[in-house]
Amino acid sequence: MAEKVKSPAEVMKLLPQEDCGECGCDSCFEFALKLVERTTTVDKCPKLKKSALKKIKNMLAPPMAEISFGSGDKMVTTGGEEVMHREELAFFGKTIIAYDVWDTMSEERLVERVNDIASMSFVRFKVQYNVDAIAIRSVSGDPTKFKNTVKKVADTTDLPIILCSLDPKVLKAGAKVLKGKKPLLYAATKDNWEKVLEIAKEYETAVAIFSPLDLDMLGSIAATFAREGINDLILDPGTFCEPDSITETLSNISLLRRACVKAGVKEVSYPVMTVPAVASMSFKNKKMAAHYENYLANLFVTKGVNLMILHFPEIWEFMPVVYLREGIFKHPKLESAIDPDLYAFNDPDEMSPLMVTSNYTLTYGIVSGDLDRYRVKCWMLVIDTNALSVDTAVGSGDFCADNIVEHMEEFDVESKIKHRILIIPRVAAEILPELREALPDWKVVLGPKDSSEIATFLTEEWEKLLAEEGAA
Amino acid sequence: MVKVKLKKKGEEEAQATPSSGEGKEILDMIAGLNRLMKKVESIRGIDLEFDEIILEGVMPPYELLSKLLSAAPPAVGAPAPAAAAEVAEAPKPAIKLEEFKLTPPIETHPGAFAEVVLGATRDEGGTRAFTLKIGGNNTPPYYRFEGGLPHRPVIAHIVFDEDPGLSKLLREQYGDVVEDPAAWAKKLVDVYGAKAITLDLNSTDPKGTNRSAEEAAQTLREVLDAVDVPVGIVVRSGNMAKDVEVVEACAKEAKGENLFITSTSLVLPTWVGVELDDEVLQYYDIAKEYGHTIVSYQPMNAQGLAWLNKTAINKEIPTSKIMTDPGMVGVGYGTELVVTTMDTVVNKALIGDENFQPPIIAAPCNAWLNREAWNKFEEWGSEIERGTSFECATAAAALASGAHMLVMLNQRAIEMTEALLDKIYLTKLTDTRSVMRHLPKNDCKKCGYNTCQEMAEALLKGEAEVEKCEQMTPAGIRTLKRLLNPEGVKPDPAEIANWVVEV
Ligand code: SF4
Ligand code: SF4
Numbered sequence: 022m023a024e025k026v027k028s029p030a031e032v033m034k035l036l037p038q039e040d041c042g043e044c045g046c047d048s049c050f051e052f053a054l055k056l057v058e059r060t061t062t063v064d065k066c067p068k069l070k071k072s073a074l075k076k077i078k079n080m081l082a083p084p085m086a087e088i089s090f091g092s093g094d095k096m097v098t099t100g101g102e103e104v105m106h107r108e109e110l111a112f113f114g115k116t117i118i119a120y121d122v123w124d125t126m127s128e129e130r131l132v133e134r135v136n137d138i139a140s141m142s143f144v145r146f147k148v149q150y151n152v153d154a155i156a157i158r159s160v161s162g163d164p165t166k167f168k169n170t171v172k173k174v175a176d177t178t179d180l181p182i183i184l185c186s187l188d189p190k191v192l193k194a195g196a197k198v199l200k201g202k203k204p205l206l207y208a209a210t211k212d213n214w215e216k217v218l219e220i221a222k223e224y225e226t227a228v229a230i231f232s233p234l235d236l237d238m239l240g241s242i243a244a245t246f247a248r249e250g251i252n253d254l255i256l257d258p259g260t261f262c263e264p265d266s267i268t269e270t271l272s273n274i275s276l277l278r279r280a281c282v283k284a285g286v287k288e289v290s291y292p293v294m295t296v297p298a299v300a301s302m303s304f305k306n307k308k309m310a311a312h313y314e315n316y317l318a319n320l321f322v323t324k325g326v327n328l329m330i331l332h333f334p335e336i337w338e339f340m341p342v343v344y345l346r347e348g349i350f351k352h353p354k355l356e357s358a359i360d361p362d363l364y365a366f367n368d369p370d371e372m373s374p375l376m377v378t379s380n381y382t383l384t385y386g387i388v389s390g391d392l393d394r395y396r397v398k399c400w401m402l403v404i405d406t407n408a409l410s411v412d413t414a415v416g417s418g419d420f421c422a423d424n425i426v427e428h429m430e431e432f433d434v435e436s437k438i439k440h441r442i443l444i445i446p447r448v449a450a451e452i453l454p455e456l457r458e459a460l461p462d463w464k465v466v467l468g469p470k471d472s473s474e475i476a477t478f479l480t481e482e483w484e485k486l487l488a489e490e491g492a493a
Numbered sequence: 494m495v496k497v498k499l500k501k502k503g504e505e506e507a508q509a510t511p512s513s514g515e516g517k518e519i520l521d522m523i524a525g526l527n528r529l530m531k532k533v534e535s536i537r538g539i540d541l542e543f544d545e546i547i548l549e550g551v552m553p554p555y556e557l558l559s560k561l562l563s564a565a566p567p568a569v570g571a572p573a574p575a576a577a578a579e580v581a582e583a584p585k586p587a588i589k590l591e592e593f594k595l596t597p598p599i600e601t602h603p604g605a606f607a608e609v610v611l612g613a614t615r616d617e618g619g620t621r622a623f624t625l626k627i628g629g630n631n632t633p634p635y636y637r638f639e640g641g642l643p644h645r646p647v648i649a650h651i652v653f654d655e656d657p658g659l660s661k662l663l664r665e666q667y668g669d670v671v672e673d674p675a676a677w678a679k680k681l682v683d684v685y686g687a688k689a690i691t692l693d694l695n696s697t698d699p700k701g702t703n704r705s706a707e708e709a710a711q712t713l714r715e716v717l718d719a720v721d722v723p724v725g726i727v728v729r730s731g732n733m734a735k736d737v738e739v740v741e742a743c744a745k746e747a748k749g750e751n752l753f754i755t756s757t758s759l760v761l762p763t764w765v766g767v768e769l770d771d772e773v774l775q776y777y778d779i780a781k782e783y784g785h786t787i788v789s790y791q792p793m794n795a796q797g798l799a800w801l802n803k804t805a806i807n808k809e810i811p812t813s814k815i816m817t818d819p820g821m822v823g824v825g826y827g828t829e830l831v832v833t834t835m836d837t838v839v840n841k842a843l844i845g846d847e848n849f850q851p852p853i854i855a856a857p858c859n860a861w862l863n864r865e866a867w868n869k870f871e872e873w874g875s876e877i878e879r880g881t882s883f884e885c886a887t888a889a890a891a892l893a894s895g896a897h898m899l900v901m902l903n904q905r906a907i908e909m910t911e912a913l914l915d916k917i918y919l920t921k922l923t924d925t926r927s928v929m930r931h932l933p934k935n936d937c938k939k940c941g942y943n944t945c946q947e948m949a950e951a952l953l954k955g956e957a958e959v960e961k962c963e964q965m966t967p968a969g970i971r972t973l974k975r976l977l978n979p980e981g982v983k984p985d986p987a988e989i990a991n992w993v994v995e996v
Contacts, residue, residue: 106836107829143873145825160994185993207993215588233986236595244591259989263968264975265919266984271893272637276597284598288591299992302968306933308878312909315882319824319889323832337874340865341886344825351829383826473864 027081029053035077037068056081058110060354085114085281086291088253090154090205090227091181097153099327100255100292103282105275107325107349114292115350116321117328118342119154119183121298124161124170131170132177138334139178143343144393146386150343152180156207156330157195159186164194171195175202183207183229183330189216196224205229207330208257214242221251229294229328233259236273240288255328256289260296262303262317270295274324292327301332311338318342322349358408359385363432364401366392371439374399374483376468376475377425378446379406379414388472395476400438404428412448420449422459429460442486444468464490597638604845605631606852606897607812609786611647611689611753612723618749618784622721625689627897628852633839634895635917645918646892648907649725649753649900650687651858652677654704654712655696660867662880666904675715682720685904686926691725691753692716697739698730706735706742713743717750725753725788733758733772740776744783753854754780755788755818763797769804777808785814788854792820793830795837799848806847815851816898823860824886831855835894853895857887858902881905916972919979925949931973933964952977 029050036049044065046052055061056077063069063077087101099114120138122131135155142151157174159167167186174182175198184195185207192206193216204224208231209217221228228251232239236258243254258273277293280286300314301307311333318329318338322345331338359380366389378388380403392399404424406414414420425445429435441463445456447470456465466486469478606628613619625647632639656671670677674692681687694709696702709728717724724747728739736758744754759773780787787805791797798817805815819834841849860866860883869876884906888899892910901907912930915922922928928949935945940961942948951957952973959965959973968988975982 106833106840108833108836108840158993162994187993214590218588233989234984235986237593240593240595241591244593245588248591249588259986260992261984261988262916263972263984263988264916264979265982266988267913267916268635268637268642268919269984271635271917275633275636276638279598279600280595283600284596286595286598288593289595296989296992299989302966302989302992302995303972304933304969305964305966312878312881312885312905313913316885316889316909316913319886320893323890323893335874335878336872337878337882340873340879341824341883344865344883345828345886345890348825348827348829349832353833471864473868 027057029057032056032077032080035069035073035080036066037073039068041068043067058352058354059113060352083113084285084290086252086254087114088227088255088292090183090203090253092202093179095179095181096203097181102278102292102325102327105278105282107353111352111354112325112350113352114325114327116326116346117153118339118346119156119328119330120152120334121156121158121185121330121332122170122174123158124163124166126170128173131173134334135174135177139180141334141336141339143336143340145344145347145390146382147389147393150339150347152334152339154181154183154205154328156183156185159184159188159191159195162186162188162191164188164191167191168194168198171198175199181205185330187213187231189213189220192217193220196220196226199226200224203227203253205253205255207231209242209246211235211238211242214245218246218249218251221246222249227253227255229255229257231257231259233257233261234269234273236277236289239277240286243291244288254291255294256291257294257296260299260317262297262299262313267317271320271324274321274326278325294328294330295321295326296330297321298330298332307333311335314338315341319345322346325349358382358405359403361403361405361428361431363434363437364389364403366401367396367398369398369400371437372487373438374444374479375402375434375438375440375442376400376444376446377402377404377428379409379411379420380404381406381408381410381414384410388475391472391475397476397479399475399479400434402428402432402434411446415449415452421452422455425456426459440487440490442466442490446470446472599639602631602639602843602845604843604847604850605629606842607815607850608644609813609816609852609897610751611725611786611898613749613751613784617751619751620717620721621723621750623723624751625723630895631843633843634893642918644897645914645920646896647689647898648687648910649689649691649898650681650685650907651691651693651727651856651900651902652681652716653693653695654709655702657693657695660861660876660880662867662877662905663861663903674712675719678716678724679719682722685907686924687720687722689723689725689898690716690720691727691755691900693727693729694739694743695727695729697728697735699732699735706738709739710742710746714746717747723753724750725755727755727757729757731758733770737772737775737779741779744779744785747785748783750785752785753788753816754785755790755854757790759790763791763794763800765796765800767800769801773801773804774808777805777810780814781808781810786816787814788816788818789851790818790820792822793827793834795819795834795841795849798834798838799841799846802851803848812847812850816854817849817851818854818856821855821857821859821887821891821896823857823863823866823883824890825865826863828887828890832890832894835891835896839895852897854898854900855891855896856900857884857891857906858900860884860887861902881909885909915976919982920976921979922973922976923953925953928952928973928977931969931976932962933969935964937964939963 032053033050038049040048044052083101083103085100085102089098091097097117099117101113104110122134138152142149183205184192186192205227207229209228210231230242239256261267261270277289281290297314297317301310304310315338361380406419411420443463443465447467608629609627611625612621614621627644627647629643652674654674670680678690696704697709726743728736730736736756759776789798789801819831821831838849866880866883884903888910932945940948959970
């Protein structure tokens with residue numbers, strides 16, 4: 022039985038015991054704790070001897086292999102899981118999201134679709150989210166056609182590429198084009214594994230092993246590839262989406278994960294992938310199919326699947342999957358609050374509006390997203406509310422007049438800003454009287470209820486407010 | 494200098510890929526010869542024992558040619574060419590496939606979720622036409638390798654007792670009934686086939702419309718009279734004293750109906766050992782007295798939920814009269830924390846801790862509280878599709894984490910969910926509406942029927958073949974056929990083998 026979570030005491034024995042703090046922790050023990058929960062990395066301690074470093078690395082190696090494909094800064098990595106459920110520690114092998122193109126598309130359509138996929142993105146909490154990889158399917162079965170398609174795709178984007186065909190000749194034609202770019206071959210099966218192994222060796226690729234409903238064969242092929250030196254492997258137990266078979270797929274995902282992290286079965290200790298794109302086989306109506314694909318994708322993300330190939334590059338489908346993924350794969354210990362500060366948005370000057378909000382990650386993320394999106398020039402004072410949202414913090418007393426005044430002093434607001442108008446969120450209306458009392462020189466006004474309305478609010482009100490102040 | 498190698502089947506290939514000049518010519522020539530040999534092979538129907546000819550290094554064309562000729566195709570029936578032994582390196586041993594047999598890592602779980610019944614029929618002291626059963630599983634969600642899935646999750650369709658400010662998509666569905674909760678409930682059952690209704694009494698908020706407890710009970714009465722499916726209520730006045738009043742008036746009015754009652758204002762964040770407010774205890778007493786099911790509500794707080802459940806159990810309310818609500822939120826707004834809470838609840842329930850065994854009710858309709866579900870913002874694509882995709886994504890997270898009951902709002906998301914559940918639970922379709930979920934709803938008449946509805950009726954009577962519908966894919970046809978007649982359905986690898994080429 023594999024250990025559920027590793028012991029910090031064991032790691033501690035191998036550390037220098039100097040408590041020097043250079044790793045960013047107060048003590049070696051704290052560093053050991055953080056290593057075990059994987060919120061720091063072992064190279065942060067400069068005093069470790071090589072042998073100890075190696076030992077710690079071995080000791081902490083997660084049961085599931087960590088794999089990568091692609092090259093350069095777009096390279097993707099996944100796997101490295103060590104628990105069944107997020108509650109036990111965290112999920113680490115964030116789902117790589119790929120969309121497909123195929124070799125029977127006209128060149129024009131191909132380039133267009135690749136560009137659509139590569140440019141599909143949205144910004145949330147200052148992070149831009151994009152598609153991670155692109156899958157090229159050989160529909161024609163013709164190696165030359167495939168080769169040309171792969172060439173075109175590689176010329177158009179530097180996203181990591183998944184080559185999809187069960188015919189080794191086709192895979193080889195594609196791999197040849199991507200020499201040095203480490204594509205993922207999809208897939209090795211019980212019928213073609215020998216040839217695929219040759220290609221993987223020759224072109225140093227990653228390999229997906231596809232063995233629908235036969236997990237013994239899945240493990241057999243994986244073990245064979247590992248023995249032959251191919252370690253970037255990912256398992257596809259088959260994505261079924263029809264009656265009953267879909268249940269089998271969901272079950273197999275959990276079965277493989279448990280065999281890996283709980284039972285320590287080496288042969289299947291690799292990341293797991295699914296192909297929600299199969300949903301498109303169920304419906305002629307594209308919207309229905311896209312919604313079904315979205316449904317499957319979100320079931321799989323919740324189950325911690327490490328790679329998915331999707332078919333409908335629709336932003337309204339991409340967004341919820343990524344929203345969920347970012348949450349599921351967030352380390353609970355890293356769910357930190359935002360540092361309190363006076364934040365500047367879009368180059369404000371001393372006469373730009375001043376607003377205040379809480380340091381709850383989600384609140385700040387949403388507000389800052391809106392300010393960026395609508396290019397609002399302003400100052401945002403983020404106060405420490407113990408990471409509670411504004412309305413909860415009003416209730417708990419953390420979003421109160423005294424706290425706001427303290428932060429204004431700490432960040433020297435009065436000298437950075439010339440006007441004396443402070444806008445507070447509408448949900449904090451009940452602190453208005455005490456805040457006005459605490460800030461006699463300031464005009465405190467209620468802003469809009471939702472931060473998406475800030476831009477409109479300021480366009481309509483700000484000049485008026487400034488004029489009133491000037492008059493006074 | 495140079496040599497030519499004849500590659501044997503299964504043998505590893507050597508590297509030699511000149512891309513230009515003389516080497517390139519030779520390569521082209523070999524490729525031509527390879528094709529020729531293949532041709533010979535196919536025409537004569539013989540096995541040449543060589544997959545292809547591979548070039549190593551560079552070699553003048555004539556020399557190459559002579560070598561190649563020496564490896565000319567043998568006559569039919571001849572043994573493997575002797576020439577091969579001269580030019581080819583000794584064949585490497587074939588790569589052996591590792592043997593492996595996966596023993597399913599089955600764990601035994603001493604505990605199981607309680608079974609909860611929703612509603613009560615006339616025999617049971619209520620007036621519902623039927624009851625529904627949820628929970629009862631003794632394995633984690635969809636771990637089929639460990640055991641079965643006893644009851645299909647139930648979706649309760651939500652009705653608001655005053656307009657909550659419906660978005661465009663929802664207005665299309667409920668715009669005509671938004672002023673009348675009873676009509677709304679009736680539409681959900683008659684038009685959309687709801688099997689359970691939950692009435693949200695948001696108008697009782699003293700800071701809002703502040704409707705009285707009696708008015709709330711009256712609304713509930715109208716809903717109970719309008720529909721005959723199991724009914725629940727959500728009381729969230731934001732005020733503990735008011736919530737108790739509302740719960741009491743409603744519980745009394747619906748005596749014996751076995752409502753499922755959620756009150757979100759009664760329980761502030763709570764932890765094991767915290768003394769609960771009198772109002773909470775009153776709520777338990779009321780529910781028990783009038784024969785209803787209580788819902789413990791604690792957002793993202795498994796221990797708090799267990800404590801509430803324990804308090805109820807101590808008051809001799811059985812786990813079959815309690816549900817657990819972990820406070821579902823839309824994806825991107827902390828869904829993962831709810832998922833984690835549900836993981837804890839599932840783990841503890843299966844270990845055998847009674848306080849975690851009441852089944853889980855989750856409300857993906859909360860996805861609508863977030864702007865992504867309705868905001869008109871061009872860069873995010875159609876807000877109509879987003880409203881559905883965000884609610885579906887949230888429902889998917891809830892189901893994958895083991896929810897036994899969902900509270901949902903948007904009919905498109907509900908239909909997607911029911912269709913998925915049909916497939917996961919291999920539910921035999923017995924009524925027109927469920928068959929319709931799996932038909933294209935184009936009313937194109939190509940099947941010979943005027944509408945998909947007529948086709949659905951004919952399918953149920955066994956008078957039509959699913960294949961007659963021209964708007965379905967083979968997988969869609971297979972799906973519907975199986976759901977009409979689920980006996981003996983087994984997963985078949987052929988269902989997906991063609992994904993690479995077919996999509
Ligand atoms: S840097 Fe190394 S020696 Fe110093 S406290 Fe950290 S772990 Fe200990
Ligand atoms: S052919 Fe299909 S889509 Fe058209 S009416 Fe008949 S059942 Fe409906």
